[in-house]
Structures are given as C-alpha cells and as structure tokens.
Amino acid sequence: MTDSVLRTVVRRETHSPRTGAMLLVVVLLILAAVYAAVEIVLALTGRQPLLVAPAAAVEALAALPMTVAPAGLIAAGAVIALVGLVVFAVGVSPGRLSRHEMAWGDRAVVVDNGVVASALAQHVSTASGIARENVVVGVAHRAVDVTVRPPVGVPVEAERLRQIVEDEVASYRLSPSVRTRIRVDRPRDAGREDPR
Incomplete structure (x- = not known):
C-alpha cells in the first residue's frame, strides 16, 4: 500500500x-x-x-x-x-471521529480513543500499584485526562505519576498529539487538580 x-x-x-x-x-x-x-x-x-x-x-x-x-x-x-x-x-x-492515528513502526494504525484510554489506565495501574478501578482516563481529540483515586493511606508521588503517564502517551506516538492532565483525588481533597 x-x-x-x-x-x-x-x-x-x-x-x-x-x-x-x-x-x-x-x-x-x-x-x-x-x-x-x-x-x-x-x-x-x-x-x-x-x-x-x-x-x-x-x-x-x-x-x-x-x-x-x-x-x-x-x-x-x-x-x-x-x-x-x-x-x-x-x-x-472536517468532522472528527473519536479516533487517533498511532505510529506503529513505519506503519500507522487507527485506534479508538476508548482503546487508548483503557490501555493507558491499565499501564498507570500496573506501574503505580494503584488498583485499576481507581484509575480513570478520558481521551479527547487534543487532551488526555487521568484521574487517580488512591485509597486512604496510600501515598502517591504526583511527579512520578505524571512521568508514567507522559512516557506512556509519548510511546503511543498519537497524531494529532495530545496534552496530558493528571489529577490525584484523595478523600480529603477530592476534586483538587494536580498543578502543572
């Protein structure tokens, strides 16, 4: 082709x-x-x-x-x-579908945003040790929003979490490129956004 x-x-x-x-x-x-x-x-x-x-x-x-x-x-x-x-x-x-182009070697594949979100959530869960159900990922046309809800008493290093997300998103080589936003919602400060 x-x-x-x-x-x-x-x-x-x-x-x-x-x-x-x-x-x-x-x-x-x-x-x-x-x-x-x-x-x-x-x-x-x-x-x-x-x-x-x-x-x-x-x-x-x-x-x-x-x-x-x-x-x-x-x-x-x-x-x-x-x-x-x-x-x-x-x-x-042009209208937009909820899909991205992902570079795969010298080829390109089209992936649904839901697939990207699921893969990223699983990777964040595995790399951070936080249960998969406590990681929520949303992928839009130009943005990836990651929300982590660690259980009470589980420490989370925001900078390490940001690095995990950014490295994984960079490895996908998405086109158009996306910016990442990471939030850590703890029970006592739910809704507070992690500063960038």
Missing part, C-alpha cells in the same frame, strides 16, 4: 463526513422549492395562497427598501450573511 493511499485511509477513518449537514441543507432547499411551486400553481389556478401569493411577495420585496429602515435591512443582511458563513464553515471543515 502506498503512502498516499495509507494517508487517505487514515483520514477517512479519523474524520467524519458532513453528510448530515449537507442532507439538512438539501432538504430545506427542496422544501422551499416545493412551497414556491405550490404557491405558483395556486396563483395560476386562481385559488387562495397558502401563505402569500407570488405577485404579492414580489411587490412586498420591491417595496422593502421604502418600508423598512436601513438599519433593519443591514441587520437582516448581517444575519443572513452569518447564517451563510456558518453553513459554509460546517461544509468545509
């Missing part, structure tokens, strides 16, 4: 398509077109419009600059432009 093919496969496995957002926009455009077509057909057959007749809508649109204050038109234009920018940004920016 060539490098370009491998990069393409990794990108597809770590990024989500914007199919949902595109489908929503297409459905809204179709509904608007169907509504306009129904109003035109009703006007051509001489029936009452659902909301507004096409001729009345065109007249109201033409008279809009005379009937609405310039500030209102500017505000409406700004809102429409903002909605357009949001739709454009959603369409262009």
Whole structure:
C-alpha cells in the first residue's frame, strides 16, 4: 500500500463526513422549492395562497427598501450573511471521529480513543500499584485526562505519576498529539487538580 493511499485511509477513518449537514441543507432547499411551486400553481389556478401569493411577495420585496429602515435591512443582511458563513464553515471543515492515528513502526494504525484510554489506565495501574478501578482516563481529540483515586493511606508521588503517564502517551506516538492532565483525588481533597 502506498503512502498516499495509507494517508487517505487514515483520514477517512479519523474524520467524519458532513453528510448530515449537507442532507439538512438539501432538504430545506427542496422544501422551499416545493412551497414556491405550490404557491405558483395556486396563483395560476386562481385559488387562495397558502401563505402569500407570488405577485404579492414580489411587490412586498420591491417595496422593502421604502418600508423598512436601513438599519433593519443591514441587520437582516448581517444575519443572513452569518447564517451563510456558518453553513459554509460546517461544509468545509472536517468532522472528527473519536479516533487517533498511532505510529506503529513505519506503519500507522487507527485506534479508538476508548482503546487508548483503557490501555493507558491499565499501564498507570500496573506501574503505580494503584488498583485499576481507581484509575480513570478520558481521551479527547487534543487532551488526555487521568484521574487517580488512591485509597486512604496510600501515598502517591504526583511527579512520578505524571512521568508514567507522559512516557506512556509519548510511546503511543498519537497524531494529532495530545496534552496530558493528571489529577490525584484523595478523600480529603477530592476534586483538587494536580498543578502543572
């Protein structure tokens, strides 16, 4: 498998398509077109419009600059432009899946964040001697959060724990890289974050 093919496969496995957002926009455009077509057909057959007749809508649109204050038109234009920018940004920016690329020799594998969290928690438990159920690890796109809850009376060296976590995360060679945050929650000071 060539490098370009491998990069393409990794990108597809770590990024989500914007199919949902595109489908929503297409459905809204179709509904608007169907509504306009129904109003035109009703006007051509001489029936009452659902909301507004096409001729009345065109007249109201033409008279809009005379009937609405310039500030209102500017505000409406700004809102429409903002909605357009949001739709454009959603369409262009890639979605993220809860996965990372991990270097494995000269190859790359895609691993789920849950697998990384489980492996890291097991390693921290084994290396520190703290029971596995007292180690909680969360992995996000750019961060790893490790919380250790040692039993009462069990001493924990925060610096040694930090070194264990950082060495293990570095050995995974994750892309994109992540920063680590380590907390030691003891019964008397639960919730206090270990300073970095």
